[in-house]
Every structure is written in structure tokens, then in C-alpha cells.
Amino acid sequence: MAGSGHPVVALDRDVTALKQREWRGKVEICPADLEDGSPWPLPGRRFAGIVVTNYLHRPLFPRLIESLVPGGTLIYETFGLGNERFGRPSNPDFLLRPGELLALAETAGLTVYGYFCGEVGQPRPAVVQKLAAVSRL
Structure with missing residues (x-):
């Protein structure tokens, strides 16, 4: 980018x-x-796009949505339950439940354009969820 x-x-x-x-x-x-517990490091800033990869901290999700401009895009990809059989992360606190990312986006009022939940082989075997969604105008 x-x-x-x-x-x-x-x-x-x-x-x-x-x-x-x-x-x-x-x-x-x-x-x-x-x-x-520190304050949000980008107070008052909003973005046309936010990309999150290989990271999950559920309390952060509302802040991400608030940080999108109207019509802004959220691209999110991280690990899901079942990944523990492939290695790290394996702690359920850091693994999305099936459909969880989709539900978070829909609850936040995002328009979902793409969603995937399942196993991938590249860049290494893993269970992931992927989401592409847009904030409503």
C-alpha cells in the first residue's frame, strides 16, 4: 500500500x-x-482502510470499527479454533470460534463482502478466518 x-x-x-x-x-x-490498558494510540484518527493480520484481541474490535471512515474497508485475517493441531497460536483465547469474525462484523453494522473460515495450506498449514467488510455510510 x-x-x-x-x-x-x-x-x-x-x-x-x-x-x-x-x-x-x-x-x-x-x-x-x-x-x-494504555490509551488508544491514535485518538481521533480515522482511516479509509484497516488491515489486521495474525492478531486477536477481542476488546479492540469496537475501536477498529470506530476508526474507519464511512465507507472504509476492514480486512481482517487471523487464526481460528482448530489451529492448535498445526502449532501456535494454540491458546483458545487467541483463536476465533467458527463464525465469530463474521458475527462481530455484522453486529458492528459492517457490510461483509467476503468471508472465509477454514483450513489453508499457505504460507503454512493453519485454520484461519478472513474477512473483507465496509463500514456503512
Whole structure:
């Protein structure tokens, strides 16, 4: 996205790898632990798109929705129950229940354009849920 000229903000607890990427300088890097009770690191900011990968902290979901502009897109992919047989994560606290991501999006009033729940083989075997949804105008 940054390579195509879109403004990008990257949030992570450990930004070491982010700072070493070739797109350093094109991406606003924001070190933040989203689970330690600290205030939301991007107060008042809203985004045309939010992408979440391989991460689940259920209390964060409403904040993500609030951070979308009307018509903004949420792309979310993370692990689901059943992934424990492939390795980490295996703690049920970090695994979505079947249909959970879809239900969260629908409850939040998002229009869902794509959803998948099941096993994948690439980039490694895993059980995942994937969602593409848009906030309503």
C-alpha cells in the first residue's frame, strides 16, 4: 500500500522489524501495546482502510470499527479454533470460534463482502478466518 503511494500507519508492540523494512520512511510507525490498558494510540484518527493480520484481541474490535471512515474497508485475517493441531497460536483465547469474525462484523453494522473460515495450506498449514467488510455510510 505504501509502495502505491497510500499513507500507511503500522502499529505493533515490537516495531524493530518494521523499522528494518525497505519501506522505512514511507510508513508512519507507531509502537503500541494494544493490550496493556494504555490509551488508544491514535485518538481521533480515522482511516479509509484497516488491515489486521495474525492478531486477536477481542476488546479492540469496537475501536477498529470506530476508526474507519464511512465507507472504509476492514480486512481482517487471523487464526481460528482448530489451529492448535498445526502449532501456535494454540491458546483458545487467541483463536476465533467458527463464525465469530463474521458475527462481530455484522453486529458492528459492517457490510461483509467476503468471508472465509477454514483450513489453508499457505504460507503454512493453519485454520484461519478472513474477512473483507465496509463500514456503512
